[in-house]
Amino acid sequence: MxxxxxxxDKKNKPDTIIQLIVFRLGEEEYxxxxxxxKEVTVTPEIARMPKTPPFVKGIxxxxxxxxxxxxxxxxxxxxxxxxELPALSYTLAIEAKDYTIGIVVREVPQxxxxxxxxxxxxxxxxxxxxxxxxxxxxxAKIDGRIIIVLDMLKLLTPTEIMQLQPR
Amino acid sequence: xxxxxxxxxxxxxxxxxxxxxxxSRHISELERNPQDQDALNxxxxxxxxxxxxxxxxxxxxxxxxAHHMETIFGLIRSKEKEFSGSLATVLxxxxxxxxxxxxxxxxxxxxxxxxxxLDNLDRLVRGEEPVLDGETADEDANRKLELxxxxxxxxxxxxxxxxxxxxxxxxxxxxxxxxxxxxxxxxQSAAAHLFRITDELQYSVMDARLVNVGTLLNKFPRVxxxxxxxxxKQVELTLSGQDIQIDRNILQIITDxxxxxxxxxxxxxxxxxxxxxxxxxPVQGQLVLSAQTERDDVLIQVTDDGRGIDVESVRRKxxxxxLVSKEAARLLDDSAVRAFLFEPGxxxxxxxxxxxxxxVGLDVVKLAxxxxxxxxxxxxxxxxxxxxxxxxxxxxAVKGALLFELDERSYAIPLMHTDSVVSLWPDDLHxxxxxxMAEVQGExxxxxxxxxxxxxxxxxxxxxTRAEVVGRQDIIIVNYNNRKLGLIVDRFLRQQNIVIKPMxxxxxxxxxxxGVTLLGSGQVCLVLDVPALTRLFLARRL
Numbered sequence: 032m033x034x035x036x037x038x039x040d041k042k043n044k045p046d047t048i049i050q051l052i053v054f055r056l057g058e059e060e061y062x063x064x065x066x067x068x069k070e071v072t073v074t075p076e077i078a079r080m081p082k083t084p085p086f087v088k089g090i091x092x093x094x095x096x097x098x099x100x101x102x103x104x105x106x107x108x109x110x111x112x113x114x115e116l117p118a119l120s121y122t123l124a125i126e127a128k129d130y131t132i133g134i135v136v137r138e139v140p141q142x143x144x145x146x147x148x149x150x151x152x153x154x155x156x157x158x159x160x161x162x163x164x165x166x167x168x169x170x171a172k173i174d175g176r177i178i179i180v181l182d183m184l185k186l187l188t189p190t191e192i193m194q195l196q197p198r
Numbered sequence: 199x200x201x202x203x204x205x206x207x208x209x210x211x212x213x214x215x216x217x218x219x220x221x222s223r224h225i226s227e228l229e230r231n232p233q234d235q236d237a238l239n240x241x242x243x244x245x246x247x248x249x250x251x252x253x254x255x256x257x258x259x260x261x262x263x264a265h266h267m268e269t270i271f272g273l274i275r276s277k278e279k280e281f282s283g284s285l286a287t288v289l290x291x292x293x294x295x296x297x298x299x300x301x302x303x304x305x306x307x308x309x310x311x312x313x314x315x316l317d318n319l320d321r322l323v324r325g326e327e328p329v330l331d332g333e334t335a336d337e338d339a340n341r342k343l344e345l346x347x348x349x350x351x352x353x354x355x356x357x358x359x360x361x362x363x364x365x366x367x368x369x370x371x372x373x374x375x376x377x378x379x380x381x382x383x384x385x386q387s388a389a390a391h392l393f394r395i396t397d398e399l400q401y402s403v404m405d406a407r408l409v410n411v412g413t414l415l416n417k418f419p420r421v422x423x424x425x426x427x428x429x430x431k432q433v434e435l436t437l438s439g440q441d442i443q444i445d446r447n448i449l450q451i452i453t454d455x456x457x458x459x460x461x462x463x464x465x466x467x468x469x470x471x472x473x474x475x476x477x478x479x480p481v482q483g484q485l486v487l488s489a490q491t492e493r494d495d496v497l498i499q500v501t502d503d504g505r506g507i508d509v510e511s512v513r514r515k516x517x518x519x520x521l522v523s524k525e526a527a528r529l530l531d532d533s534a535v536r537a538f539l540f541e542p543g544x545x546x547x548x549x550x551x552x553x554x555x556x557x558v559g560l561d562v563v564k565l566a567x568x569x570x571x572x573x574x575x576x577x578x579x580x581x582x583x584x585x586x587x588x589x590x591x592x593x594x595a596v597k598g599a600l601l602f603e604l605d606e607r608s609y610a611i612p613l614m615h616t617d618s619v620v621s622l623w624p625d626d627l628h629x630x631x632x633x634x635m636a637e638v639q640g641e642x643x644x645x646x647x648x649x650x651x652x653x654x655x656x657x658x659x660x661x662x663t664r665a666e667v668v669g670r671q672d673i674i675i676v677n678y679n680n681r682k683l684g685l686i687v688d689r690f691l692r693q694q695n696i697v698i699k700p701m702x703x704x705x706x707x708x709x710x711x712x713g714v715t716l717l718g719s720g721q722v723c724l725v726l727d728v729p730a731l732t733r734l735f736l737a738r739r740l
Contacts, residue, residue: 097716
């Protein structure tokens with residue numbers, strides 16, 4: 032993936048097209064580079080795991096792999112506390128550094144091709160929302176949409192995920 | 199099944215043939231470059247090993263040739279001889295003869311004559327010219343190429359194979375369940391066949407991983423000798439059960455633990471010869487390292503006839519360290535008190551170490567055994583000696599487990615840590631000091647609702663009341679480190695052999711779960727880790 036490396040410094044070169052998987056969390060649209068997404072599936076049955084933070088929905092069997100499923104809306108408080116996930120949701124299996132993890136989303140994620148050059152470094156206002164800017168690779172503006180591109184590898188370090196109650 | 203002797207012989211053959219191949223390779227290298235020190239050292243080492251192995255197996259004539267060859271290579275190494283001319287010819291003949299002799303052992307034939315070769319080797323040592331009869335050149339022409347009947351395999355590859363079999367079994371169970379739901383008889387019989395085949399496959403793979411406990415135990419005479427002489431003790435070590443078989447990785451994991459126990463026994467367990475004499479004991483201490491099978495488990499015991507563990511000083515220390523209240527400590531029986539020795543950090547108590555001679559790093563031993571789902575027990579009589587018993591599974595792949603239901607989810611608890619299951623009515627339960635207690639088989643066991651233990655944060659558990667207990671209660675009595683604990687669950691399901699998959703990252707830092715397994719229904723089932731559960735209970739009780 033060396034040719035698809037980020038971003039700002041390549042502005043002057045001929046544009047590389049990258050593929051994003053776009054999904055909705057709360058009111059915003061978020062994107063992930065497609066190479067970080069292993070697969071998209073209807074959320075399998077999740078076994079709740081005691082002694083984990085509430086945004087860790089539990090573990091699920093994804094074709095024989097047992098993976099943790101997390102809810103980023105809950106993690107970043109993008110959803111009113113009393114609102115639950117819909118009965119039918121989707122899971123993005125994300126390839127983190129040395130494990131796979133599932134992220135549950137409410138709507139079917141869509142692929143989207145964008146030129147690298149339209150991804151801009153996150154401006155200040157992004158800090159108003161709850162997602163810490165260090166997870167954000169940049170903001171893509173396309174056809175009036177604003178897509179927040181996340182850097183999953185930073186977001187999904189074990190310490191980030193388990194930062195609460197490591198027991 | 200082959201006899202032990204047959205198996206040793208096959209292993210000897212495989213190693214000897216491999217050594218012969220390496221010798222042929224290195225001696226050719228040496229011919230090309232007589233200054234090649236690596237090849238020379240390797241040849242010296244190979245000869246030396248072959249000599250010891252052959253003598254141990256009773257093939258003395260091979261040992262004799264290897265011994266003479268080793269001598270010459272030693273002389274070349276110390277620059278007293280040079281690898282050239284007739285010396286090189288004789289050495290080539292020597293390697294060929296060794297090959298012929300090893301093949302003869304493999305074919306159960308008489309070993310070829312080696313007197314002429316030995317004479318020549320002796321002449322070379324004395325600095326005389328060897329007698330060459332010119333026949334040696336023919337050797338190459340009718341040389342046979344041999345392949346060994348044994349293969350060496352990296353344990354990593356066997357691990358991979360075992361993991362795959364584990365996955366296969368999970369899928370098999372799923373298919374079996376589905377075939378019963380679908381009810382097609384052809385599918386059912388195919389599934390039943392699949393069941394038998396995978397069973398056999400699993401046992402074959404497990405069998406391929408088994409090694410003799412002796413491969414580890416046989417290293418201890420040296421350890422005991424070294425520690426005993428450093429500590430100026432007299433210790434006689436007796437080994438037994440070396441041919442008991444166990445999974446190679448389990449043996450690997452307990453290596454340090456066993457080393458620790460043996461060292462501890464020699465340096466702290468035994469009295470000095472003077473003390474022993476005063477106590478009317480034989481000056482020489484007896485240390486026994488034994489292995490035996492008990493049902494599906496392997497028991498490894500380290501027994502000494504040393505000073506034993508002073509239970510009263512351990513009891514005092516446990517109270518001092520706040521592990522137990524003074525009143526409660528008085529009521530604990532000796533084995534419960536000795537269990538404190540395995541508490542993390544308990545070993546740091548210097549006084550106990552000096553008084554009882556025990557406790558240095560026993561928690562580390564305990565952790566190693568826990569990681570295997572095994573048990574560590576200690577029995578001791580003051581003044582007479584101590585026995586540590588390691589209860590180990592034969593294989594790591596499949597574990598017996600008890601399945602139960604809590605909040606409409608299935609959980610499993612390894613049978614290794616399950617004492618019994620009981621169903622009790624509220625009348626059978628009493629509240630003592632904010633804890634529910636039940637009398638199970640004449641013993642008072644604290645009982646806790648597993649739901650409460652797992653949820654509601656990490657704070658102290660709310661005091662238990664009789665009012666919360668309604669109707670019949672299904673209770674699993676678990677046992678860890680001599681500490682019994684009753685867990686109230688919603689419903690017992692069944693006993694089943696499960697394949698435990700390690701918890702995937704990043705959830706593996708939650709020690710409460712030893713892993714997960716997939717049930718035939720495809721449902722994910724968490725496997726509770728009893729040691730961690732017991733620790734959680736102790737941390738949260740009032």
